[in-house]
């Protein structure tokens with residue numbers, strides 16, 4: 001497939017990055033994953049705004065103007081296979097001698113690839129486990145430094161689960177790679193934005209769409225006990241959309257089937273995507 005690396009469009013096999021890239025030595029960079037439907041980049045403005053914010057929080061300037069990001073993404077989406085794709089883009093602080101300390105002269109490394117995206121079929125429901133949130137204090141930054149999340153997803157997969165739902169000081173933060181919603185007496189709740197969780201683009205859209213469709217949805221802290229007694233649990237992300245969690249730590253969630261509010265939300269989301 002065609003990828004973008006520092007100004008060049010090249011085949012993935014041809015792309016080369018120095019082992020001294022700070023992304024490699026320090027995990028010093030940020031990223032975005034953006035879905036493409038019918039060759040149209042979905043929620044591009046929101047993803048580019050979040051990227052801008054992640055960069056600012058790690059003391060980096062955005063290496064490219066918005067128009068240039070759009071031009072590059074358009075070309076990749078046009079030339080790569082699949083009407084539906086998922087874009088992975090990452091910006092690192094660039095190549096430098098291995099020194100924790102950085103300076104303003106460093107040239108960012110920009111890498112972008114896409115792959116075909118299958119429409120998810122979430123109707124069967126999925127399992128999740130609950131784990132302590134072992135990540136750092138700045139989870140609102142979409143950092144490429146993902147070792148805790150990798151280990152948590154590994155634990156989930158060893159338990160036959162799709163996701164690890166994380167708890168910090170008794171409160172649900174998010175999934176290792178998703179945001180979390182719960183339903184209780186016909187109402188939907190999701191933890192408010194904070195430095196403990198990523199402000200998911202899907203999360204924001206789901207809140208907006210539910211409210212527009214007359215389903216009560218509020219941002220409110222969710223204690224672990226409330227998660228465990230919820231009628232429904234959903235996780236959301238750009239590539240997975242809205243996934244009903246029907247088994248939590250081996251116990252049925254509600255009836256053990258995807259719930260009525262999930263059915264409704266998934267339909268609203270599907271219609272909006274078209």
Ligand code: PDD
Nearest residue numbers: 033176177178179198200201202237238
């Ligand atoms: N992950 N929280 C975390 C920790 C995430 O990594 C993600 C996305 C989300 C959901 O965000 P969004 O709705 O903007 O996709 C929440 C991406 C998909 C990934 O790392 O592959």
